[in-house]
Amino acid sequence: MSKSNNNILEVKNLCTSFFTDEGEVKAVDGVDFFIEKGKTVGIVGESGSGKSITSLSILRLIQEPAGKIVNGEIIFKGENLLEKSKKEMRAIRGNNISMIFQEPMTSLNPTMTCGEQIAESIRIHQKLSRKEAKEKAIEMLKLVGIPSPEKRVKQYPFELSGGMRQRVMIAIALACNPELLIADEPTTALDVTIQAQILDLIRKLQKELGTSLMIITHDLGVVAEMCETVAVMYCGKIVEYADVKTILTNPKHPYTIGLLNSVPRHDQHYEGDLPVIKGSVPSPFNLPKGCRFATRCPHARDICHNQLPELKTMDDGNQVRCWIHTDVWEKQEEEVASNS
Amino acid sequence: MLTFIIRRFLQIIPVMIGVTLAVFLMMHLIPGDPAQIMAGERADEAQVEQMRENLGLNDPLHEQYLRYVGNAIQGDLGTSIRTNRPVVNEIFDSRIWITIELAFWGTVLAVIFGLIAGIISATRKYSFADVSLMIVALFGMSMPNFWLGIMLIYFFSVNLGWFPIVGWESWKHMVLPVITIGSGGAAIIARMTRSSMLEVLDNDYIRTAHAKGVSERLVVYKHALRNALIPVVTVVGLQFGTLLGGAVITETVFAVNGIGxxxxxxxxxRDFPMVQGAILVCAVAFVLVNFLVDIAYRLINKRIDLN
Amino acid sequence: MSKQPLLEVKNLKQYFPIKGGVLGRTVNHVKAVDDISFEVYEGETVSIVGESGCGKSTTGRAILRLDEPTAGEVNFDGEDLLSLNKSKMREKRKDLQIIFQDPYASLNPRQTVGQIIEEVLKIQNIGTSSKDRREKIISLLETVGIGAHQVDRYPHEFSGGQRQRIGIARALSVNPKLIICDEAVSALDVSIQAQVLNLLKELQRKFQLTYLFISHDLGVVRHISDRIIVMYLGKVVEISDTQSLFENPQHPYTRALLSAIPSMNFEEEKRERIILTGDVPSPIDPPKGCRFHTRCPYKMERCAIEEPVLNSVSDGQRVACHLVEKGAVDYTKIPVNS
Structure with missing residues (x-):
């Protein structure tokens, strides 16, 4: 994980908050990561981890005034997106950076044909005529593997199956050949055989078009299949950031370990109960003062409850936010040993 | 689409049977003997019997009903007791067209002002404009027609002298009655548009549109409005019914010679054939307008099923 | 396991009419469940798996007569549920409970948790006094891991996982014999899902419960089931004990389904993946012959003509496929159609 200028996106200390009657919710609280050109980064976490808010923040799609990016930098190709005007942002959305969402059922406009919805993006960004845009829309439908695209282009979303709608979403997202594609739970709402088709399609198109990819998901299987690097989020913070093999075979953070163990797997036989992470995610209004996972962590000590650990870079370049992986932990161990 | 229109049209038949039955029975359900009432209080036994015979009241009820419907289909709604002219002529010679004109402009006013206010409110949620528009709308909804009419006459006709007080001759005569009759609808449509629009703006596909780089204005007018209109269209249709009811009061206040x-x-x-005829015509108008509204609804919302 | 099944579904059909045309007549049917049969024995967990539209949830609802089935028999504890009248059926519901995917939607937001459960107890005439019932409610909630101090709270004050626990407590309150879990853990986060799955297993041991577990998640199903029914387009394509199904799946659809799941396994070499082309056909006009033949990589001529029947391929494994009519086959030796 060498840092180089080959990064298409660098997110630095991103903080996004929501302001409610009950107080401020720090949905994303100091997140750092980067995406190398042509590579795939996965953001993993459960509900409330801030993974989707992170992705929406990148395109500045957080609904104000309820939500606001309060701090940080989002460097896309060397320029900070947070300093762009609204108009400049619009020129980037759907053109340089595109996004596909979880629910293909509700993410398409029900009163516009598929063709209109693809062509709209093309017309905004490439200033093509209506006719040219329509031809390009048909071409895009062909690219995403929709049979008889000339017919489909005139159909409304409700006339298509879930898998077909997600293909249309992908066609919209890729219509202007973006450099970065953000996929927020792209296959969560789909059946598993259709999920396999869609993941396959995304992979194939990424290879063909050289798009960089950011996948937000809760499914560790999808991560294993798609990503090169993974950031695991918990309560608004990245707790572990490493290459995919390390995350899945040799994770360091107790949360990552717990998460991996509690997934019931179809390709493994086991007896007895599933290992669980005890308790539940703390309320966003009342986050623990120290490590946010401390209330559920089997290893937690006083320091964990009182002091938030830093995201520490290990010898292999991977990063972990946990006291266990610091010198402090060993020192405490020695103290405990010498005291007894 | 054609199947839909035919099916929807066939649905009108039972409604019409119900309407004619209700109007027909009205005659028989009012307390007292209709013949006696029509013949007048001072009529003697023979005159009442004569009236009963004329009205066919001695025939079995179903025969009377069938005859009534059969005549109505042929355009015969009976003869007005008061003027002794055919009811159809009384209604269609001029009266109904005035009311249609009034109702039409009232609807146009309600739709235009309602939509504009609703969109402004929804896109500037909780702003000063939103709050004040919604307060005005609340007034518009709760203000009775006769009161609003009288107030308008008092300020704009009597005090300012901008518009004539009563009558129905030029566009100047129409302004105040149209405002009176349309204000309630405008208020309801404004509130409906606002809530429908807010709901639509919260949808995933609006986020998709933003993510495509669509401008704020286009998101509102192209992506959101078309979807937000779907429930509003239904309200417009129902509003037409209230408008006909409102016509009775508005026309009385402004002394407009409409059907109301x-x-x-x-x-x-106590001109019963006249009352019956007018109510029947209004009911038919209401049913037809809602038929058209349903077709419009389906044109906007291509998803709704035949059932 | 006793020899007599607790639940026996025989030739169950659930057709939903489609109205159309000018007069709104029934022009066709959605054949959501089309002639399926299976048994569930006391104390076991049988899962129904399949993708959306395969009829798995419809089957669960039909057994409970939440929708009236079109045809078939549902023998429960020696009695055909479909022949019972309404009041008898209501009594029987005490023995058959259902837990839904969305616990929030199935809990009345204006009732406290205690009231929600008490209502069920009252309907089924359980408990003599309100004090007696209250004690029972508290002990039930404690069984599912919800503290006595939370009994007077409303559903919105609980998290998704806790709500599902409340749903389970409600189902348990009438001492049922069979619980149908319709995607009961699908909406939960992984860490919470594991907790609820463990709870379900613990309760099964404690109360000798039988589960009919409806799910699309094969990982969850492998973990919880003794036997598994695989459905496709309203038909059962494979019924098998859990181990055989995952280690030696015999129906081409089961194989495709298993291979489509993204694997977290890094040690293992990447498997050959079967990616099915196209979508599931419409259940209004399903394909003739084998319903899977339009997407099957091993399709033969007769598959489009002749419908395969469930056929025993090994002890505890039955498959509806012409390929395996003479017993289990080694798929690595069969060429795939292009």
Whole structure:
């Protein structure tokens, strides 16, 4: 994980908050990561981890005034997106950076044909005529593997199956050949055989078009299949950031370990109960003062409850936010040993 | 689409049977003997019997009903007791067209002002404009027509002298009655548009549109409005019914010779064939308007099923 | 396991009419469940798996007569549920409970948790006094891991996982014999899902419960089931004990389904993946012959003509496929159609 200028996106200390009657919710609280050109980064976490808010923040799609990016930098190709005007942002959305969402059922406009919805993006960004845009829309439908695209282009979303709608979403997202594609739970709402088709399609198109990819998901299987690097989020913070093999075979953070163990797997036989992470995610209004996972962590000590650990870079370049992986932990161990 | 229109049209038949039955039975359900009432209080036994015979009241009920419907289909709604002219002529010679004109402009006013106010409110949620528009709308909804009419006459006709007080001759005569009759609808449509629009703006596909780089204005007018209109269209159709009811009062206040005033006069004169005829015509108009609204609804919302 | 099944579904059909045309007549049917049969024995967990539209949830609802089935028999504890009258059926519901995917939607937001459960107890005439019932409610909630101090709270004050626990407590309150879990853990986060799955297993041991577990998640199903029913387009394509199904799946659809799941396994070499082309056909006009033949990589001529029947391929494994009519086959030796 060498840092180089080959990064298409660098997110630095991103903080996004929501302001409610009950107080401020720090949905994303100091997140750092980067995406190398042509590579795939996965953001993993459960509900409330801030993974989707992170992705929406990148395109500045957080609904104000309820939500606001309060701090940080989002460097896309060397320029900070947070300093762009609204108009400049619009020129980037759907053109340089595109996004596909979880629910293909509700993410398409029900009163516009598929063709209109693809062509709209093309017309905004490439200033093509209506006719040219329509031809390009048909071409895009062909690219995403929709049979008889000339017919489909005139159909409304409700006339298509879930898998077909997600293909249309992908066609919209890729219509202007973006450099970065953000996929927020792209296959969560789909059946598993259709999920396999869609993941396959995304992979194939990424290879063909050289798009960089950011996948937000809760499914560790999808991560294993798609990503090169993974950031695991918990309560608004990245707790572990490493290459995919390390995350899945040799994770360091107790949360990552717990998460991996509690997934019931179809390709493994086991007896007895599933290992669980005890308790539940703390309320966003009342986050623990120290490590946010401390209330559920089997290893937690006083320091964990009182002091938030830093995201520490290990010898292999991977990063972990946990006291266990610091010198402090060993020192405490020695103290405990010498005291007894 | 054609199947839909035919099916929807066939649905009108039972409704019409119900309407004609209700109007027909009205005659028989009112307390007292209709023949006696029509012949007048001072009529003697023979005159009442004569009236009963004329009205066919001695025939079995179903025969009377069938005859009534059969005549109605042929355009015969009976003869007005008060003027002794055919009811159809009384209604269609001029009266109904005035009311249609009034109702039409009232609807146009309600739709235009309602939509504009609703969109402004929804896109500037909780702003000063939103709050004040919604307060005005609340007034518009709760203000009775006769009161609003009188107030308008008082300020704009009597005090300022901008518009004539009563009558129905030029566009100047139309302004105040149209405002009176349309204000309630405008208020309801404004509130409906606002809530429908807010709901639509919260949808995933609006986020998709933003993510495509669509401008704020286009998101509102192209992506959101078309979807937000779907429930509004239904309200417009129902509003037309209230408008017809409102016509009775508005026409009385402004002394406009429409069908509403015709009904009032007929009731006062116990002119039953006239009342029956006017109500029937209004009911048919309401059913037809809603038929058209349903077709419009389906044109906007291509998803709704035949059932 | 006793020899007599607790639940026996025989030739169950659930057709939903489609209205159309000018007169709104029934022009066709959605054949959501089309002639399926299976048994569930006391104390076991049988899962129904399949993708959306395969009829798995419809089957669960039909057994409970939440929708009236079109045809078939549902023998429960020696009695055909479909022949019972309404009041008898209501009594029987005490023995058959259902837990839904969305616990929030199935809990009345204006009732406290205690009231929600008490209502069920009252309907089924359980408990003599309100004090007696209250004690029972508290002990039930404690069984599912919800503290006595939370009994007077409303559903919105609980998290998704806790709500599902409340749903389970409600189902348990009438001492049922069979619980149908319709995607009961699908909406939960992984860490919470594991907790609820463990709870379900613990309760099964404690109360000798039988589960009919409806799910699309094969990982969850492998973990919880003794036997598994695989459905496709309203038909059962494979019924098998859990181990055989995952280690030696015999129906081409089961194989495709298993291979489509993204694997977290890094040690293992990447498997050959079967990616099915196209979508599931419409259940209004399903394909003739084998319903899977339009997407099957091993399709033969007769598959489009002749419908395969469930056929025993090994002890505890039955498959509806012409390929395996003479017993289990080694798929690595069969060429795939292009």
């Amino acid at each position: 005033r015709l009904v009032v006069d007929a009731i006062k004169a």
